[in-house]
Amino acid sequence: MIQRAAYKALEEHLSSRHITVITGLRRVGKTTALRFLLDKIAHQNKLYLDFEKAENRLLFNQTLYGDIELGLQALGLNLQAEAVLALDEIQLVPNAPSIIKYLYDTYSVKFLLTGSSSYYLKNHFTESLAGHKRIFELFPLDFREFLLFKGYQSSQFEPFRQKPYFPIYYQTFKKEYEEYVRFGGFPEVVLAATQPDKTAFLKDIVNAYIELDIKLLSDFKVSDDLYRLCQLLAAHTGSLLDTVKLSSILGINRNKINEYLSLFEYTYFIQRIPAFTRNKDRELSLKKKVYLADTGLLSVLAQVSSGQVFENAIALQLARLGSVQYYQRKTGQEIDFVLDQTIAVEVKETPTPYDLRVLTQRATKLDLTTTWLVGLTAPGSEFRDWYWGGSLLPG
Structure with a gap:
């Protein structure tokens, strides 16, 4: 099994009495992470239940806790001894938190849980399991994990992490990074052998997200509207969010649009990036960008330009490195991203010395002393004062 970056912290939490909760988008690898943890348990008094199976939901939907206890014992879990109970997709059983709390308080059970949404977990677990859980967020693969999934060794790419353009590294992993930017980081998509398979998996993920997760977690019933909004957000990736315009285009009430956007963000489907400003009061009034x-x-x-796709990829990569903002003046001058309020980042498919000069001038006016000009394709010159997107690996 390929170890992901999150596994180390997850494994360390196994020794904690607190509940381990893994959340994230559908099919980012939560079940695989759960099985990784179960394999690390030395004793055999452990049980895995997948709540996508009706019989397991039926067990936890019983009215009497005693019947649930008997059911767990019938499945081989000894509640009178130290035990581990792994529950997959807990959002499918609305009353799961109260049952988990009862078993947690009554027996020496270590719980390992997965759920497809922070929205559900944070709202339903806040009261009943407050102080008794730790939530771990799992995301699609970053480019470092992508390369490991492709069979490369970390020694081949770690020396170039967050370093300026290096030709040999670029040439070695150029095709891999282009694939990563195009098809993203869902594990099964990365491992799919053909492009049609990758596309089919991605379409299935979108449909399952809207038809299963969103309908389950909310009272939104109009899936056509939700899908149209997803398409519109995709078409405008990297743009300022204008809910009035979105409302007009879709014919949906502005307040409902805001509810949809909040749910999309809570369920990891979109990422909203705030504006960079030295004035905290003004920051609240500025629009956010969406990716x-x-x-x-x-x-x-959506059919978007290659530049938009690349900018979206860099937005996600930077989010793994720290806090991300954008900068834009009314005059139109802008800096694509500001990382940790210290690094000015400009994204260009093919970077040039001119791009670097403009970025440096704008960054200097904002007292940002560090600049990263990030590119996708190496220019035909000897210019090397830029960062290839494939080098923005997390630490």
């Missing part, structure tokens, strides 16, 4: 949570999803939802 999709995976460039593969972007590719199946």
Whole structure:
């Protein structure tokens, strides 16, 4: 099994009495992470239940806790001894938090849970399990994990992490990074052998997200409207969010649009980036930019330019490195991203010395002393004062 970056912290939490909760978008690898943890349990008094199976939901939907206890014992879990209970897709059983709390308080059970949405977990677990859980967020693969999934060794790419353009590194991994930008980082998409398979998986993920997760987690019933909004957000990735315009185009009430957007963000489908300003009061009034949570999803939802796809990819990569903002003046001058309020980042498909000069001038006016000009394709000159997107690996 390929170890993901989150596994180390997850494994360390196994020794904690607190509940381990893994959340994230559908099919980012939560079940695989759960099985990884179960394999690390030395004793055999452990049980895995997948709530996508009706019989397991039926067990936890019983009225009497005693019947649930008997059911767990019938499945081989000894509640009188130290035990581990792994529950997959807990959002499918609305009363799961109260049952988990009862078993947690009554027996020496270590719980390992997965759920497809922070929206559900944060709202339903806040009271009943407050102080008894730790939530771990799992995202699509970053480019470092992508390369590991492709069979490369970390020693081949770690020396170039967050370093300026290096020709040999670029030439070695250029095709891999282009695939990563185009199809994103869902594990099964990365491992799919053909492009049609990758596209089919991505379409299935979008449909399952809207038809299963969103309908389950909310009272939104109009899936056509939700899908149209997803497409519109994809088409405008990297643009300022204008809810009035979205409302006009879709014919949906502005307040409902805001509810949809909040739910999309809570369920990891979109990422909203705030404006960079030294005036905190003004920051609240400025519009945010929107990016999709995976460039593969972007590719199946809308026909956008390669520059938009690349910018979306960099937005996601930077989010793994720290806090991300954008800068834009009324005059139109802008800096694509500001990382941790210290690094000015400009994204160009093919970077040039002129791009670097403009970025440096704008960054200097904002007292940003560090600049990253990030590119996708190497220019035909000897210019090397830029960062290839494939080098923006997390630490």
